[in-house]
Each structure stands twice: as structure tokens, then as C-alpha cells.
Amino acid sequence: MTMTPNIAAAKAALSHIQMDEKPATIRAKSRDFFWYSPILKARLDHLEADFVVNPASEAEVIEILRTCYAHDVPVTVRGAGTGNYGQAMPLAGGCLIHMARFNKVKEVHPGRVIAEPGCVIRDLDAFCKADSGQELRMMPSTAHQATIGGFVAGGSGGIGSVHWGALRDLGNIIRLRVVTMEEEPRVLEFRGEELHRVSHAYGTNGIITELEMPLAPAYDWVDMFVSFKDFRESMEYSEALANEAGILLKLVSLYEAPLAKEYFQRVKPHVEADDSLVGLMVAPHSMDGFETFTARWPGARIIYRSDNVTWDRHPGPVFEHGWNHTTLRALKFDKSLTYLQVRYSYPRHIELVEKVRAEFGAEVLQHLEVMKEGGKVMFAGLPIVRYTTDERLEEIVRLHEQMGCMIFNPHRYTLEEGGRQSTDRRQLEFKREADPKGLLNPGKMITWDEPDFDYSAIYAYKGMRPAPETAE
Amino acid sequence: MTMTPNIAAAKAALSHIQMDEKPATIRAKSRDFFWYSPILKARLDHLEADFVVNPASEAEVIEILRTCYAHDVPVTVRGAGTGNYGQAMPLAGGCLIHMARFNKVKEVHPGRVIAEPGCVIRDLDAFCKADSGQELRMMPSTAHQATIGGFVAGGSGGIGSVHWGALRDLGNIIRLRVVTMEEEPRVLEFRGEELHRVSHAYGTNGIITELEMPLAPAYDWVDMFVSFKDFRESMEYSEALANEAGILLKLVSLYEAPLAKEYFQRVKPHVEADDSLVGLMVAPHSMDGFETFTARWPGARIIYRSDNVTWDRHPGPVFEHGWNHTTLRALKFDKSLTYLQVRYSYPRHIELVEKVRAEFGAEVLQHLEVMKEGGKVMFAGLPIVRYTTDERLEEIVRLHEQMGCMIFNPHRYTLEEGGRQSTDRRQLEFKREADPKGLLNPGKMITWDEPDFDYSAIYAYKGMRPAPETAE
Numbered sequence: 002m003t004m005t006p007n008i009a010a011a012k013a014a015l016s017h018i019q020m021d022e023k024p025a026t027i028r029a030k031s032r033d034f035f036w037y038s039p040i041l042k043a044r045l046d047h048l049e050a051d052f053v054v055n056p057a058s059e060a061e062v063i064e065i066l067r068t069c070y071a072h073d074v075p076v077t078v079r080g081a082g083t084g085n086y087g088q089a090m091p092l093a094g095g096c097l098i099h100m101a102r103f104n105k106v107k108e109v110h111p112g113r114v115i116a117e118p119g120c121v122i123r124d125l126d127a128f129c130k131a132d133s134g135q136e137l138r139m140m141p142s143t144a145h146q147a148t149i150g151g152f153v154a155g156g157s158g159g160i161g162s163v164h165w166g167a168l169r170d171l172g173n174i175i176r177l178r179v180v181t182m183e184e185e186p187r188v189l190e191f192r193g194e195e196l197h198r199v200s201h202a203y204g205t206n207g208i209i210t211e212l213e214m215p216l217a218p219a220y221d222w223v224d225m226f227v228s229f230k231d232f233r234e235s236m237e238y239s240e241a242l243a244n245e246a247g248i249l250l251k252l253v254s255l256y257e258a259p260l261a262k263e264y265f266q267r268v269k270p271h272v273e274a275d276d277s278l279v280g281l282m283v284a285p286h287s288m289d290g291f292e293t294f295t296a297r298w299p300g301a302r303i304i305y306r307s308d309n310v311t312w313d314r315h316p317g318p319v320f321e322h323g324w325n326h327t328t329l330r331a332l333k334f335d336k337s338l339t340y341l342q343v344r345y346s347y348p349r350h351i352e353l354v355e356k357v358r359a360e361f362g363a364e365v366l367q368h369l370e371v372m373k374e375g376g377k378v379m380f381a382g383l384p385i386v387r388y389t390t391d392e393r394l395e396e397i398v399r400l401h402e403q404m405g406c407m408i409f410n411p412h413r414y415t416l417e418e419g420g421r422q423s424t425d426r427r428q429l430e431f432k433r434e435a436d437p438k439g440l441l442n443p444g445k446m447i448t449w450d451e452p453d454f455d456y457s458a459i460y461a462y463k464g465m466r467p468a469p470e471t472a473e
Numbered sequence: 474m475t476m477t478p479n480i481a482a483a484k485a486a487l488s489h490i491q492m493d494e495k496p497a498t499i500r501a502k503s504r505d506f507f508w509y510s511p512i513l514k515a516r517l518d519h520l521e522a523d524f525v526v527n528p529a530s531e532a533e534v535i536e537i538l539r540t541c542y543a544h545d546v547p548v549t550v551r552g553a554g555t556g557n558y559g560q561a562m563p564l565a566g567g568c569l570i571h572m573a574r575f576n577k578v579k580e581v582h583p584g585r586v587i588a589e590p591g592c593v594i595r596d597l598d599a600f601c602k603a604d605s606g607q608e609l610r611m612m613p614s615t616a617h618q619a620t621i622g623g624f625v626a627g628g629s630g631g632i633g634s635v636h637w638g639a640l641r642d643l644g645n646i647i648r649l650r651v652v653t654m655e656e657e658p659r660v661l662e663f664r665g666e667e668l669h670r671v672s673h674a675y676g677t678n679g680i681i682t683e684l685e686m687p688l689a690p691a692y693d694w695v696d697m698f699v700s701f702k703d704f705r706e707s708m709e710y711s712e713a714l715a716n717e718a719g720i721l722l723k724l725v726s727l728y729e730a731p732l733a734k735e736y737f738q739r740v741k742p743h744v745e746a747d748d749s750l751v752g753l754m755v756a757p758h759s760m761d762g763f764e765t766f767t768a769r770w771p772g773a774r775i776i777y778r779s780d781n782v783t784w785d786r787h788p789g790p791v792f793e794h795g796w797n798h799t800t801l802r803a804l805k806f807d808k809s810l811t812y813l814q815v816r817y818s819y820p821r822h823i824e825l826v827e828k829v830r831a832e833f834g835a836e837v838l839q840h841l842e843v844m845k846e847g848g849k850v851m852f853a854g855l856p857i858v859r860y861t862t863d864e865r866l867e868e869i870v871r872l873h874e875q876m877g878c879m880i881f882n883p884h885r886y887t888l889e890e891g892g893r894q895s896t897d898r899r900q901l902e903f904k905r906e907a908d909p910k911g912l913l914n915p916g917k918m919i920t921w922d923e924p925d926f927d928y929s930a931i932y933a934y935k936g937m938r939p940a941p942e943t944a945e
Contacts, residue, residue: 111606112692112721112758134583134605138719165718172719172762193765215719215758218690220584244848246637247610247644247687249584286584286687290644293665376716376850 004073008051011072019055034085040412045090047468050097057102059210066182077442078204080151083143087414088155088203092444092465115213118150136219138165142324150209160252160320162372178211181435198431205442206432222282224307224319232257232277234300243371243378248290251282253371254323264331267316280319327368331385342409343382350379356404417447422456424448476545480523483544493525506557512884517562519940522569529574531682538658549914550676552623555615559886560627560675564916564937587685590622608691610637614796622681632724632792634844650683653907670903677914678904694754696779696791704729704749706772715843715850721756725843726795736803739788752791799840803857815854816879822851828876889919894928896920
């Protein structure tokens, strides 16, 4: 970027919209869960927006984008900042749009809801449940904080994906309303193939101002932990369970021993170090089928069920042990840990996990999430990695890839490196239309800045605001 | 059977329970859809019960069983008689229990319903929809006539199986209440593994008096027909569609050309002889995803959709073109047709269908239903077969089996021959307990009468009431 942003002018022009003034708040709202990664932590920790604005309507969002466009000010949008690829980190400073006040549920219908992007997912689900016994098909483990707009712009799936597949699969987003960053911002409605332009695009090419999402029935899901002494058996059990079409599941997570004993505070007293766990959410009317299925597995032992709690202390929701919460819990005990995101695709998923386990042992402990890809049950891996050096972490990634695993590298802050290491033409083409000055979340789409980047090492965005020379 | 039934005594003892007296009614209620099969028609057409009793409560069912036990009278139970394996045909005469009056919906809860066996499936779904926007996970194409008890005792799956799998899959039946036929009948409650004793047992080892079934949300499903010039493409399309986890489907049926042109009365004007059709039920909130998916298939053309009807005459529900209704429609045009039931299992399903098509050509036209088996999308085949002789029909069955297809032979009236040609030990053992005199639906469980039967030719039940010597 060769433009010089006029921060003061933009801020003055937007002074009638709610802003945060306290430095601590500005710093807090400029950060997401990037610190899961030691590599991102070293590079992004100093970053802060110049100002934070809290719109409560589409009209205010449009005004922010028009004003920042006029003054060449970069704009980064965020929900709750629960992403962990640095999606919402303002690399070039500028304006940070915080969506928390732009949060109404607008309409609920059978099978779908229309909501504003800042709506917290827990609140959205509570609203839909009270309205008509419905809830979102899927949610992140951070549902109690995360917003629906942030989930769609920065997430890929979650609790519910064992049944419904990934967020980007056809049918899992119905419609997105998007505002562009032009001299006069346009408001566009996307459906079908067009959704891919802006879903999981980190707000690099438009700002989502309304979402229409499919709903599923809201049941009083039964939370469970099932223990196994043999991790391979827990994989075979989990796959077979998810292939039982008549047993309705919302979550099947696997935690290799000794993850539960080491890092699940309230589970510890009930497991041994050699217990691998499967964390589950099962529909109450599927419990008979579930128990019948589980009884066929001699190695499976149901150690916890939320419909009949025998533990002194409630462990909290099982879903807050899965997906990104597994890493979060591990990090609370040991700051030297980090993680990866791995896809173990059908039909080689179990074999690939076993290869990885044989290669790394305790350096990479398996945490798997069962989900559907192309209709087939497979595993999304979010293994807990013992970090030593950047070089070893990069090597671990390379070794996974050499074994045939696909890595979505969470130690990178760009769309391409966190994805398939290639240009997403639909996202790029839409950015050309919708963000001609390249002001939206700058530095996150490599192909915009350096189309010939070769991915041989981590991308270093040249427009990134440098860290201060001296620390305090 | 060496016992001599005392029909008159049993009938007299039950005279306070509603009975049918008209010979035409007795004859009608003694028949099911066995006449789909020329082989069964030749063997079963003359059969009639000695009397028909219409209980309205479990207490009346118990009294019937106790009385018939005392008088050695065979008992065959039926719902609407929409089965087509002769399940409800009283081979040895005796008492026929017609369940139509025993039909209350007892309780509806989130995700489940408790109902009496004679409840018509359409009425059950309407009740659940009005109560709480729910409906059964699956239904037969005869839902407007068929009872829930008959479906569970004689059916295997249907509309909804593309999502939920087969009726016998874990979780698709929650609980069955069953009355035995002993000196003093017992009332038993079955769940889990025990369900297999009596589900799909044709009432040979107990009478179901209450069912607890899982429910799914009741949406205003959009009916559609999609045409293809190439049948193989329609198979690939259907499989890929059913593997889209985010697109909620209730029905995916395939009809090879020229089935639609020849036998679908109100569809005829809108198709050519070379059009193969896919019949669909799609959730309304999945229509965007569905249309996006379909647009990717150059050969696919949506020729009918119930949410935007452009045809002069409404074709009726698409589900009344699928499953057993396809054969029914063909038979209305051409009495020389019959059908088979074939399982094309994943991953060889498309290849196997192509082998069968190459072998038989127009003699066996493909009608496929997409469903899930072990979590994998595959095809249940109900092909339309041009009947010439019994010998050729048997040969067609053998050739299918030689090619690696599994046949559930609908030209047989026994559990074993219509199933896996082997003893179901759980059903047999329960019959020993629950029906010590062997009076329940006699002749339907080969292993009860002839444990050493070798399946080399059609089983001929020795207790079958003979046809009258002279026709009228």
C-alpha cells in the first residue's frame, strides 16, 4: 500500500458512531486467539488498530466503509475475536469494526433464521429454541462468545459437522448480505455459488451485514464421555457410530491418552493416564440406539453422561472440550503447547492417523473431530503439538504433508496458507470489484499483494505495522 | 400342524369383539399386495381367514390371543395389507386380526411419538405435525393407507431412508410393546437389541401393541422431478446429491427411461421416451443449495417442482411414484409386469447396476431408491421386470445373485426367502418362547417348520390351506 491513511480525519468523521477510547479496550479488541500459535504470537502480538468503532446497523457500517474509503484507512472487521488464525488482527492498523452491537435476530422460520452478524451464537440458538424449538446446525466450541458473522467469515465447521458437514458445504449457509468498500458502498445479496466469494474470506472483500442460516431441531442433547484403553479402537468406534444413520449425533470428538488426564480439569479424577476419551452429544431419543451400539464394543466404557451425573463436580459442556477448546484447555496447563489443523480424508483416515502417531509419538497427541466430507465420515485433526522451535514445528507440518495429510496451517495469518495454498479465484475476483483500494483486512490475501508467492516459507506482509523498537 | 383348530368355539368366545361377517370383507381383509408377484398370485390367491376380528385395545388383543391359543386357532395380524410379500396372508386360515381400530396416538415428545399399531401413517404424521411440527423419519409410499404397526412388522424402509437409513438400523425404532401367544399371554417391552426379535418378523412371534418411534422435523418438502437423457449420469447425480450433507433430502428415486413415459400418467406429457427421471423431496430451506448443486450437472433438467407448478394437471405426490408405488403404477398399465428387490451396496452400486442393465436390457428396467447402508449412500433396486415364465423369473433372480447383487426375493412368502435365506436366530428363539404352539402367522418362518430346508426351490408350506378343487 502506497496510500497514506488519514486516520484522524476518518475518526473525526465517524465521531457520532460509538467508539472505544480506552487504550486497553482498543488493544483487547485488536486481538483474537492468534496466540495459540507461537509463530503468530511472535509476529502479531504488537498489533493494534488506530481506532475501534462499534456500529449497530447496516447504515452505520456503510458510513464507516464510505468514510474509511475516502481517507484510505484500512478496515478490519471482527466478531468476538475467537478465531485463531489471526483473522481479525489489523495488520496495518487503521479502523477496527467490532460487530457486537449489530446483533439482532430478525426472523425465524421453519428450518432457517435471519440474523445480524454480531449476534452471539449462544444467544441466537436460545432465541430460535424459544421461538420454535430450533437451533443452528453447527457452532464453534466458542459459541458462548463467538458471533454468527465471525463464524461464517472465519470458521470452517464445528459442533454439528458430524451430521451436516462443513460450513462451506452447499446448504449450510443460505444467504449473505454484503457491503462493499467503494466510494459509494453497494449492498449485495449472495446465494448459491456466490456465497463462496465471502464465506471464510476473513472480511477481505466485503462486510457481512445479514445472514440467513439453516436451522435444525434443538434437542436436549445428552453429553457423554466414553473411555477406551486403545486409541485405535476409539477411532473405529467413532467412525462406526457416525455411520449409524439412525443415531442422531451432534458431536464426536476423540482425545488420545493422556490428554484427558493431563488437561481436562474436572475429568482428571475419573480417568487414568492411559484412557483415551470420546466426547459426544447424542439426541435424547437416540440414547437407546446409542447404548445398544456402545454395548457391542467391549473396550468402551461410558464414564460420564449429563442425563445421569454421578461426578461430584460437573465438567461443563462436553462441546467445550472439543474443537478449539481442546487446545485452549491444554494451553492453560502448559504454555509450551500448540496445535495443528489436519484433514484425514476417507477412506485413509485411520491409517493416516496411525502413521502420524508412529512418527511423532507424544510430541503430537491426537485430538480428532469426526465430520462428514463428501458425505463420508472422516476426521478433522486438531492435534496438540509440543512446541520446541519454529523449525521443528515447520518440519512437523512438512512431515504430515509428506505422509499424505492435508494441513490447514494455523501458524499462518493468510487465507491461502491457512487453506489450500492456492489462489481462490472467486474471492480474488470479488475483492477486485468490492475493495478496489485493497483496504479490507489488508495482508490476509497473498494473491492480492504478491500473486507469484511460492509458499516456500511463511508469508511476510510488507504493509504490516512494525513492532515498536523497544519494549517497555 | 397336527392340532385341529376349533374355529367355531374361538369365534363364539370372541363374539363380543367387533367382527366382520360379510364374505367379501373377510376375503378383502385376508389379502395384501401379494399379487405384485405372479408366483405368489398362483399360490396364495385362494386364501381366506375363517374370521376377521377388529380389536380396539391391547386388552382385546390379549383376549383374542388367549382364546385362539386355547382353541388351537392360527392367528395372522395385519394393518392395511399394503405389504407385498404375502406377509399378511393367512396361509392356514384361522383368525385374522385387523388393527385399524386400534389406532390412537398416545404421546408426542420432542423427537419421538408413542402410538398404537393400527394408526395410519398419514394420520400419525398429521397428528405430530399439528402437535409440534414433527413427523416420522420414514414412511412407505403407501403412507395414506399403511399402518405404523404394519410398517414395522413387514417393512424395511422407505421415504426418508436416504437420510436415516433402514427401519432396522439402530435408532429408527425406539421401543415395541409385544403380546405373546401363550396360555396366558405376556406383555413385553423391547428396546435395543431386543427389537430385532419382532421388527420385520411378520407377526410370527408376537403381536405389537404399542410403538415408540423417533420423529424428525416436518418440513413442507418440495417435490421435484429432474430429467436426464443418460441414466448413468442420473445415478452419479443422485449419489453425489445424497452425499451433500448440507442438503436435507427425504426422497431420491431413479426411474430408468422409458418408465416415466410409459407408466407415470400425469408425467407422460412432459417427458420423452428416452428421459430417465429422478424423483425428489427436498427441504424448502435446502432449495438454494439443491439448485446450486443441480446447476453443476449439464444433463440435469428440473421439469417439475411442487413449489412452482406449471403443469396443467398436478402429478400427485412424488413419493407416490417411488418405492412400491412405481411397480403399482406399472401394473396398472401392464399386468404382465412384476418386480424384484435388489441391494446394490456401496462402493460397487453403480457398477453393479450397469452390469445388470447390460445383461437384461428392457426386460429389467431400473427403478432405484437411494438410501444409506452403514452410513454410505447406495441403491435399493426395485426394478420393473417383464414377466414371461416362472422359470425365467427365477433365472433372472439367479443371474442377479451371480453378478454379486443381493436379492430380497418378493416372489416368496417366507421371512427367510424374502430376506437373507438364513435363520434369524433371535426371531426363532423368541418364537419358541412367545408362540409355543406355532400359531402366529404359520408358514412364514421356514426354520420353525423345516430347519433343514435348502432353499433350492420355493418353499411350500405343508400346512397351507389347499385351493378349492373346482373354480366357479
